[in-house]
Amino acid sequence: MIFAFSKMFKFILLLCFGMIWATNGEISNVVIDLSHWNNVNFTKAKADGIVAVVHKATQGARGVDETYATRRILAENEGLLWGAYHFGTKGTPVKQADHFLATVGDTKGVLLMLDVEENKGKEMSPSEAEEFVKRIKEKTGRYPIIYGNRYFLRPYHLENLNECPLWISHYTSASQPTLPSQRSSWTLWQYTDGKLGGSPKTVNGIGPCDRDRYNGSIQQLKNRWPNL
Numbered sequence: 001m002i003f004a005f006s007k008m009f010k011f012i013l014l015l016c017f018g019m020i021w022a023t024n025g026e027i028s029n030v031v032i033d034l035s036h037w038n039n040v041n042f043t044k045a046k047a048d049g050i051v052a053v054v055h056k057a058t059q060g061a062r063g064v065d066e067t068y069a070t071r072r073i074l075a076e077n078e079g080l081l082w083g084a085y086h087f088g089t090k091g092t093p094v095k096q097a098d099h100f101l102a103t104v105g106d107t108k109g110v111l112l113m114l115d116v117e118e119n120k121g122k123e124m125s126p127s128e129a130e131e132f133v134k135r136i137k138e139k140t141g142r143y144p145i146i147y148g149n150r151y152f153l154r155p156y157h158l159e160n161l162n163e164c165p166l167w168i169s170h171y172t173s174a175s176q177p178t179l180p181s182q183r184s185s186w187t188l189w190q191y192t193d194g195k196l197g198g199s200p201k202t203v204n205g206i207g208p209c210d211r212d213r214y215n216g217s218i219q220q221l222k223n224r225w226p227n228l
């Protein structure tokens with residue numbers, strides 16, 4: 001009887017720890033996103049703990065961030081994980097996807113992200129974003145991650161868009177971001193733009209910049225990159 005009780009007790013104890021462990025997944029903070037507006041020294045950023053950099057590559061059907069190509073080489077020489085993002089605009093989604101992929105270069109190992117946000121009436125619509133991500137999937141075999149805030153992303157609730165991992169933008173020092181209602185989990189969370197939101201807000205070698213938490217440990221980030 002005592003034996004059975006202690007076994008049962010052990011079982012319950014393990015169950016409790018298991019539940020705590022399962023609900024408190026690790027969150028890491030080693031990702032930044034950049035554009036030509038930032039000055040960078042990747043050696044210093046890496047020494048400050050940064051593991052992954054996602055950089056602006058393109059905007060619309062023609063725009064190119066002129067710092068993208070050289071920074072990809074610099075970052076990869078430092079052994080940083082690399083990602084590329086496209087700022088979506090109104091019209092020509094398939095052309096925009098092809099322009100993005102042509103600018104990214106070899107997509108192997110590169111995280112791909114679609115940035116949708118307000119753009120003075122020239123934003124990429126939900127149906128255009130749907131076409132964009134379908135094209136990326138067709139060309140690369142994977143969906144890009146979709147980035148935006150919860151208000152803007154609310155109507156981006158279509159079949160293929162819902163397959164894209166979520167990169168939520170929410171500048172807050174709260175322990176979790178608020179999501180658009182169609183989503184129940186996030187993969188990356190831009191918690192600061194370097195001014196508003198949680199801390200830390202700066203990175204050595206860059207200064208104040210967009211910083212992003214990952215829903216997982218650093219090891220999981222490395223293992224799952226670029227698909228997450």
Ligand SMILES: *[C@@H]1O[C@H](CO)[C@@H](O)[C@H](O)[C@H]1NC(C)=O
Pocket residue numbers: 041042043044
């Ligand atoms: C970047 O920082 C490293 C380490 O402090 C330094 O050796 C290097 O000269 C810097 N690179 C540039 C381009 O300033």
Ligand SMILES: *[C@@H]1O[C@H](CO)[C@@H](O)[C@H](O)[C@H]1NC(C)=O
Pocket residue numbers: 025176184185186187215
């Ligand atoms: C974090 O990711 C796990 C899967 O790895 C998921 O089950 C969980 O819901 C996510 N948490 C949040 C807060 O999104």
